[in-house]
Amino acid sequence: MxxxxxxxxxxxxxxxxxxxxxxxxxxxxxxxxxxxxxxxxxxxxxxxxxxxxxxxxxxxxxxxxxxxxxxxxxxxxxxxxxxxxxxxxxxxxxNAAAVAELALGLLLAIDRRIVDNATDLRAGRWDKSGYSRAQGLLGSTMGILGLGSIGLEVAQRARAFGIDVRTLSKPGRDPDVLARAEDLRIGMVDSLADLLPCCDIVSLHLPSTPDTVGLVDQEFLGQMRHGSILLNTSRGELVDEQALLRALDDRDLRAGLDVYADEPGTGTAQWSSPLAQHPRVVGTHHIGASTQxxxxxxxxxxxxxxxxxxEGEARNCVNLTPSRIGSATLTVRHLDRVGVLAHVLDRLSRASLNVEHMENRVFRGGGAAVASIDVAGAVPEGLLADLDALPDVLGVSATEIAGDA
Structure with missing residues (x-):
């Protein structure tokens, strides 16, 4: 290639x-x-x-x-x-661990004012009294939006700091995710209205989709606690930046941001952002995944x-439909010989059945195989008998695919 x-x-x-x-x-x-x-x-x-x-x-x-x-x-x-x-x-x-590490780094930097501490020391200013009034993270509550691989890594690290973690309940969530969430003692709530008012920290780990763009708007920010912290290491488009700028001043919110809606698309650039330059923001340069x-x-x-x-495998492909589509699955057991499936597919073509997905597996010893064929269209009466009568076909069955529209 x-x-x-x-x-x-x-x-x-x-x-x-x-x-x-x-x-x-x-x-x-x-x-x-x-x-x-x-x-x-x-x-x-x-x-x-x-x-x-x-x-x-x-x-x-x-x-x-x-x-x-x-x-x-x-x-x-x-x-x-x-x-x-x-x-x-x-x-x-x-890159889940790397992004999670940065999210927790931003949180610590906000709580302990690490950036301002370092800046003053480099300028020759000593202000132990001014910097000794951090709230601390132990016993606080973090709401995580997006419980994918990164969200789970953030939750694991937050729990290690003694932070209570909550997220939104979601129907159909992967059983492995649910099991790990249970291990981490992540609480589930039904809505943002239930989640945001009880959180000291909200961390975003969502993709950019039509449903998530602008999610963090005036209404969202208005439900957050005064003085709470917003972390965004996912996508800049999730945040209405003008609304966040107002909330930083009006609601004493603080923010740790690694991403911005209008950030440069190049590695280096001259760029000025009122949000990144706000004194209540600790910002980084979209480096969440950038560890060795x-x-x-x-x-x-x-x-x-x-x-x-x-090797013929479409691994991690995001633009294929799920394998189980169509109206029915035909299971064809056959001898592993040249041309058998060609005859099967010819019969399907004559019946105006389109093949949506197909897999052929050979049995141990190499003498026989089984083909699983998802087809779209009405399976005509007599097709199974026609297929079963083909040379070297050992048996045919059909099952409907549930939910076919």
């Missing part, structure tokens, strides 16, 4: 991929507007912060895989990729995703 890296990448990643016979081109100077003219001839594209728009997918001649070397894929037009059969994959959880440990883990993850793709 030919792989284009549009952002900086570890040399170890390139070495690993090249040792597998792949051709790697690293061009960290590429900008979003340059990609469409550069992507021709590449099978895979790896990006960190560079945006990948519809124009890139329209221009690509052989692109089959885009990897976001991180968790969020909001900078990639996943719908445009899906319409052209291009997989978009990400690496969730690889996190970058090493992400680099290894890129290699794993490409290895899986070469």
């Amino acid at each position: 030919r792989v284009l890296f549009a952002d900086a990448v570890s040399g170890a990643t390139v070495t690993e991929l090249e040792s597998r016979g792949h051709v790697c081109v690293v061009d960290p100077a590429l900008r979003a507007g340059d990609l469409a003219a550069r992507v021709d001839g590449f099978d895979a594209l790896v990006v960190r912060s560079t945006k990948v728009g519809r124009d890139v997918f329209e221009a690509a001649d052989r692109l089959a895989l885009v990897i976001r070397a991180g968790a969020g894929t909001n900078t990639i037009d996943t719908e445009a990729a899906a319409s052209r059969g291009i997989l978009v994959a990400n690496l969730p959880g690889r 440990q996190a970058q090493d883990s992400i680099a290894a993850g890129v290699v794993e995703l490409i290895d899986a793709f070469v």
Whole structure:
């Protein structure tokens, strides 16, 4: 495969991929507007912060895989990729510990006024009396919005500081998440109106979606306690910055921010932000995931995703539908011989059944196999008997897929 890296990448990643016979081109100077003219001839594209728009997918001649070397894929037009059969994959959880560490670092810096302490000392000012009035974190309450891998890592560290942790209850939450939440003794409440007024700290760990953009608005901030702390290490768009600026003054709120709605898209820039410069804000430069440990883990993850793709596995793909779609699943047991499935698929085509998902597994010994085929459309009477009569087919059954619309 030919792989284009549009952002900086570890040399170890390139070495690993090249040792597998792949051709790697690293061009960290590429900008979003340059990609469409550069992507021709590449099978895979790896990006960190560079945006990948519809124009890139329209221009690509052989692109089959885009990897976001991180968790969020909001900078990639996943719908445009899906319409052209291009997989978009990400690496969730690889930087969770790094982001959680920064969130707790921001919290400590706010509570103990570490930045102001250090600034005064460097300027030759000693003010032990002024800096000895911190509240402390023991026994406080933190509300976590977004109980994914990062939110859970934040909760674990908060509990170690003696902080009570709460979050919103959510139907259909993954059993593993619920089990870990129970281990960490995370309390569940039904609504923001129940959560915000009881929290000394609110920490955001949500993706940027139409439902979350502007979530932290005047109403949200008005429900927070006077003097409480807002932490945002997820996405700047979640916060109405003008509303937060007012709340910092009117409600004595404090904030620890690693992300901003209009932050520069480059590594270095001249940038002035009333929010980042506010005296009640401790800000950092969108560095939540920027530890060597996190970058090493992400680099290894890129290699794993490409290895899986070469082997025919779409791992961590965000723009495929769930595997169980369609109207019915056909299970075809058959001898493992050339052409058997071709005949099966021919019969499905004649019956106007579209294959939505298919998997074929060979039994031990290699003599037989079983194919599971999800199809869309009405399964006509007589199809099963027709399939069962095919040479080398051992048996056929069909089950309806629940919830098919």
